[in-house]
Amino acid sequence: MLGAIAIAIIVLLTLFLAPSTNQQSTGSTYSRSPDGYGAWYAFMETRGTPVQRWKKPLEDLPGFPAQTSELITLERLGKSPIQNTITLLQVNREIRGEEISKKEKEWVEKGNTLVILGVPSRITEAAFTTQQESAAGLVKIETRRRKLRERKNQPYLPAQQDGNIAESVLGDRFGAVVWQQKIGKGRLILAATPHLAANAYQDEPGNYQFLAQLLTQDNQKIWVDEYIHGYEELSADKGKKAQRRLLSYLANTPLFPAILQTAIVLIIAIWAANRRFGVPQSLEVPVVDNSEAYIKATAGILEKANSSEFVLDIVGKEEQIQLQKALGLGPTLLEPDSLITAWVQQTGQPPVELEKLLHLHSQKRRMSEKELLSWLSKWQTLRRDLG
Numbered sequence: 066m067l068g069a070i071a072i073a074i075i076v077l078l079t080l081f082l083a084p085s086t087n088q089q090s091t092g093s094t095y096s097r098s099p100d101g102y103g104a105w106y107a108f109m110e111t112r113g114t115p116v117q118r119w120k121k122p123l124e125d126l127p128g129f130p131a132q133t134s135e136l137i138t139l140e141r142l143g144k145s146p147i148q149n150t151i152t153l154l155q156v157n158r159e160i161r162g163e164e165i166s167k168k169e170k171e172w173v174e175k176g177n178t179l180v181i182l183g184v185p186s187r188i189t190e191a192a193f194t195t196q197q198e199s200a201a202g203l204v205k206i207e208t209r210r211r212k213l214r215e216r217k218n219q220p221y222l223p224a225q226q227d228g229n230i231a232e233s234v235l236g237d238r239f240g241a242v243v244w245q246q247k248i249g250k251g252r253l254i255l256a257a258t259p260h261l262a263a264n265a266y267q268d269e270p271g272n273y274q275f276l277a278q279l280l281t282q283d284n285q286k287i288w289v290d291e292y293i294h295g296y297e298e299l300s301a302d303k304g305k306k307a308q309r310r311l312l313s314y315l316a317n318t319p320l321f322p323a324i325l326q327t328a329i330v331l332i333i334a335i336w337a338a339n340r341r342f343g344v345p346q347s348l349e350v351p352v353v354d355n356s357e358a359y360i361k362a363t364a365g366i367l368e369k370a371n372s373s374e375f376v377l378d379i380v381g382k383e384e385q386i387q388l389q390k391a392l393g394l395g396p397t398l399l400e401p402d403s404l405i406t407a408w409v410q411q412t413g414q415p416p417v418e419l420e421k422l423l424h425l426h427s428q429k430r431r432m433s434e435k436e437l438l439s440w441l442s443k444w445q446t447l448r449r450d451l452g
Contacts, residue, residue: 070334073327092156092182092259093294094118099265102156106289108273114281119153119288120298123168127151128175130168150251152178152285157259158293160184165253174249178283183259186210191239199235201278202271210257211240234279243279254279373432377425377440384444385423391451401427418447 090096094106094116109116123129127149158181165179173179189211197204212233231246234254243261245254260266262276280287367376385404386396392407399407401423405416425432425440432440 066334066337069330073330076323077327090294092263093291093296094289095291095294095296097264099263100157100260101264102262102289104264104267105262105273105276109277109287112277114277114287116287116289118291118296120291120296122292123172123290126153126172128172128177130171150176150178150283150285151288152180152280152283153288153290154180154280155182155290155293157183158290163255170248173251173253176250178252178254178280178285180254180256180280182256182261184255184257186212186240186257189213189239191237195237197235197237197242199271199275201274203269204235204261204271204275205266205269206235206242206258207260208242208258211236211242212244212255212257213240235275252283371431373434373437374430376437377430377432380441381422381425384448388448388451391448412451414450418443422447 090098091100092102094102097103106116119126128151160181160183163184165173165181169179188209191209191211193209194205194207197206212231231241231244233241233244235241235243235256242258243254243256245252262272266272367373382398385398388408389395389397389399389404392404392411394404394407401420404423405419408414408419409416422440422443
């Protein structure tokens with residue numbers, strides 16, 4: 066049962082205290098890991114370029130296509146939603162190929178700029194580490210992925226963008242690492258690597274400067290999407306909804322049955338250990354051994370009085386009687402010489418050790434506790450050797 070409890074505790078600690086390895090944290094400006102963008106965000110602040118963090122869904126972006134009912138209301142009033150255009154940076158966003166949603170495309174067409182780093186691209190024969198030339202200086206690229214031309218000597222053509230021509234912003238003979246295309250009044254900029262200006266490239270000033278120039282070429286407000294990395298601005302109502310969503314999520318994942326089973330095991334373990342609902346058992350009254358109690362009481366008094374000579378006399382006589390019985394000499398105390406002679410005749414051992422024991426007994430002097438214990442130990446050894 067104790068083993069089951071220990072295993073349950075280890076499982077809980079592993080689930081709740083293990084470090085998170087969520088891939089969505091890659092590219093967050095809050096992250097200090099090598100694949101984070103915290104150093105680049107600080108670089109932009111030092112550079113004097115204001116960059117803000119966006120922690121809401123894309124639907125809340127300024128100028129993002131509204132619901133149909135809202136558009137009809139605005140059209141009836143003869144108004145159109147006028148918003149300042151912005152540049153939105155998304156790092157390591159989950160995207161299928163180069164496709165963006167219809168509403169995102171409409172938002173870009175209004176003059177906004179969408180920059181996505183980490184678009185799935187094909188692996189080429191390019192070296193993994195290359196130095197790409199740009200107006201901002203050399204840019205270090207560590208990926209073999211490139212956006213390929215459809216045909217040799219043809220411009221870069223993204224697959225799902227209505228045939229709009231895309232131009233390479235950064236690349237080599239194997240293909241484009243960063244490319245852009247015009248969509249309406251705005252632009253869509255894509256990159257094959259999510260680590261273009263990650264923390265790992267703090268010693269590569271060209272990487273940071275290149276991304277900064279890429280985002281500032283339209284003189285728009287710059288936002289970094291942190292909502293895709295799990296950061297969200299919550300109001301009081303949204304906080305309650307999020308809590309309900311979390312509980313609902315846990316109830317629909319394998320984590321909930323594991324927690325439930327662990328709780329049941331702990332309840333059973335506590336129940337079994339405490340036996341609160343077991344059959345009542347009467348307590349047994351311990352039997353008092355009067356002789357043992359008398360001996361312990363006498364020993365306590367002798368110890369406090371330090372009467373080792375009394376113990377030496379009483380115990381010495383009893384040890385001598387036990388030795389005589391073992392030698393077949395009867396229970397009557399004999400003279401030390403007679404006992405020593407019988408000991409030598411029957412055992413063939415030298416009489417030195419027995420003489421010392423009998424001599425200490427005959428002295429009846431006060432001994433220290435250490436000496437007394439040594440004397441008793443020698444008697445026990447002597448009787449044990451006699452067999």
